[in-house]
Amino acid sequence: MKKEVQKKDIEAGYAAYVKPFTPKPPYLKNCLWAFFTGGSICTLAYLANNLLMEGGMEEKNAQTLVTVGIIMIAQLLTALGPFDTIAKTAGAGVIVPISGFANSMVAPAMEYKKEGIVLGAGAKLFTVAGPVLVCGITAATAAGVIYWIAGLF
């Protein structure tokens, strides 16, 4: 019992000790960058969507093509290197749009390729995307089941 208390004390003491040295992120600057890059990506996507529709494409197909395009560009930029540089400044502005999801697949897969192309690259493709897909699909299907049950009555 006594030992546990001591351990907690040390943890609290350490937290207090490192606090003055921990760099505080520049909140306002980060938020402005996130706002403008995120907003720009969405606006460009909307513009591309409208141009495709003017070219005679159905809305659903245009939306799909735009999403696919963002994913492909983001992954290519990740593979070639510039994505990291952009993300350092733009932060959530490129992480929160679907580009961040795309980036989170390629980056660890490249990193762990040396562990093999199946259990290295193949498995690490899902380090971040896995949890996102698992939680998303489970929750969405649960919602669908609730609607289905509600529709039975």
Place this chain on the structure above:
Amino acid sequence: MDYLYTFLIGGGICVIGQVLMDRTKLTTPRVLVILVLSGVVLQALQLYEPLVNLAHQGATVPLPGFGYALAKGAIEGAESGIIGVIQGALKATAAGITVAVAWGYLLALCFNPKPPK
């Protein structure tokens, strides 16, 4: 006007993500999961669709839009029965997931990570 809403809502969602990353101790994967789940929950309550009608890609391109697409697919599938529900979520997002997996895997095999400068 549509472009303005797209910019404001899209940027706004990214700011929410930035605040979650900076002000809380949540790691990035957790933030992404929270954003996707929030899209699922909002669409299950039928609150996300109005945002999509207002902001278009501003609402669908950020990650809550991915959750929205999953939930919308599953809920629309419910009209044709339980099989529709099971197929719905992935059917609605099949293109994005397929490209992200296949194109991403190809790129990961072809390129090596750059050393940080």
